[in-house]
Amino acid sequence: MPEPKNALLLSIRPKHAEKIFNGIKTVELRRIRPRLKSGDMVLVYVSSPTKALMGAFEVESVTGGSPSQIWKKFNGRSGLTQSEFNEYYEGAKQAFAVVLNRLWKFAKPIKLSQLRRRRTGFRPPQSYHYMTVEDANRFGTLSIVRN
Numbered sequence: 001m002p003e004p005k006n007a008l009l010l011s012i013r014p015k016h017a018e019k020i021f022n023g024i025k026t027v028e029l030r031r032i033r034p035r036l037k038s039g040d041m042v043l044v045y046v047s048s049p050t051k052a053l054m055g056a057f058e059v060e061s062v063t064g065g066s067p068s069q070i071w072k073k074f075n076g077r078s079g080l081t082q083s084e085f086n087e088y089y090e091g092a093k094q095a096f097a098v099v100l101n102r103l104w105k106f107a108k109p110i111k112l113s114q115l116r117r118r119r120t121g122f123r124p125p126q127s128y129h130y131m132t133v134e135d136a137n138r139f140g141t142l143s144i145v146r147n
Contacts, residue, residue: 006035006036006037006040006131007040007041007042007043007131008034008040008041008042008043008129008131009042009043009045009125009129009131010028010042010043010044010045010125011045011046011047011125011126012028012044012045012046012047013046013047014046014047014049014050016079017044017046017050017054020044020055020057020079020100020103021054021055021103021105023103024079025077025078025079025100026077026099026100027074027077027078027079027099027100028042028097028098028100029070029074029078029080029085029088029089029095029096029097029098030095030096030097030098031088031092031094031095031096033062033064033094033096034062034096034098036059036062036098037062038059038060038061038101039058039059040058040059041056041057041058041059042056042057042058042059042098043055043056044056045124045125046109047124050109051112051124052109052110052111052112053106053109053110053115054105054109055104055105055106056103056104057101057103058100058101058103059098059099059100059101060099060101061098061099062096062097062099063096063097064094064095064096064097065094065095066093066094066095067086067089067092067094067095069095070089070095070096070097071085071095073097074097074099078097
């Protein structure tokens with residue numbers, strides 16, 4: 001498989017990240033369509049109180065539709081109850097599901113302090129941040145992911 005060209009640094013709450021790395025959550029839900037395609041890499045930054053880059057996943061696909069369509073198609077894979085799902089998409093006309101393919105959890109998370117040493121001026125994203133794979137590799141992640 002060719003190396004990805006694009007990467008997305010995604011900030012995820014600890015309880016949702018745990019579900020991703022435990023294989024319970026195989027779909028990441030978003031209110032805005034991320035510019036991702038099959039084969040792209042998503043780096044998972046776990047927000048406070050963890051504050052660390054925990055791993056990555058490869059994108060299988062991105063699907064959009066109304067919230068009810070996305071719930072019907074992916075409800076058991078989102079790691080959310082229907083009430084949590086409805087709360088997240090309240091008032092939204094569109095919903096998007098990023099389907100996870102391969103998943104990597106780093107043996108040692110890369111803490112925020114380490115990320116800042118490896119990349120001057122690093123700030124965790126409020127939601128997400130696009131970058132090239134070369135930028136992502138400055139964190140030392142791709143050697144971990146691709147081995």
